[in-house]
Amino acid sequence: MAAATAQAMGNLPSGIGICTTAPDMLFVPELVFGGLVWILVASTEVKPVIPQGWVMFVSVFCFVMTAIWLVIFICGVHKNKTSWVIADFIYHLIAAFFYFGASVPLAVVTIDMKNTTAVPESDMFRYYQIDIAAVVFSYITTLLYFVHFILSAIRWKSF
Numbered sequence: 001m002a003a004a005t006a007q008a009m010g011n012l013p014s015g016i017g018i019c020t021t022a023p024d025m026l027f028v029p030e031l032v033f034g035g036l037v038w039i040l041v042a043s044t045e046v047k048p049v050i051p052q053g054w055v056m057f058v059s060v061f062c063f064v065m066t067a068i069w070l071v072i073f074i075c076g077v078h079k080n081k082t083s084w085v086i087a088d089f090i091y092h093l094i095a096a097f098f099y100f101g102a103s104v105p106l107a108v109v110t111i112d113m114k115n116t117t118a119v120p121e122s123d124m125f126r127y128y129q130i131d132i133a134a135v136v137f138s139y140i141t142t143l144l145y146f147v148h149f150i151l152s153a154i155r156w157k158s159f
Helices: 002-010 015-019 024-042 049-075 082-113 121-158
Strands: none
Touching: 024 049, 024 082, 024 121, 049 082, 049 121, 082 121
């Protein structure tokens, strides 16, 4: 069983095969949860805007790059080359690092939002709830990218 898993992780999949291999089946959940973070953060009006801007940059950047990465794997452009395995490993390391770096300030802003009066009282509770959902989805997305990074590192070592 372990030998079959190591052999399957040693090859880069293409086409529908990306839905069956351990690290690559995380592309779709990364897109879904990253898209939810993007939508939720975009739908709030929170002060200060600097952390929210960083979260928006990270979520949009990672969403677009993951979509491009998914298309590359589906089309089979990578052709089982070592450079693609290393690039996959590096991209998911960067994405996990970026998402963690965006999740922490988002959580801090959400906690501080409870004590602020910058937003009208009627909208504050709704924005607070939306930001809580964004924080939860942001940490889930961070976890997905981190797991993908770990599995990509295992694939790189076995390639």
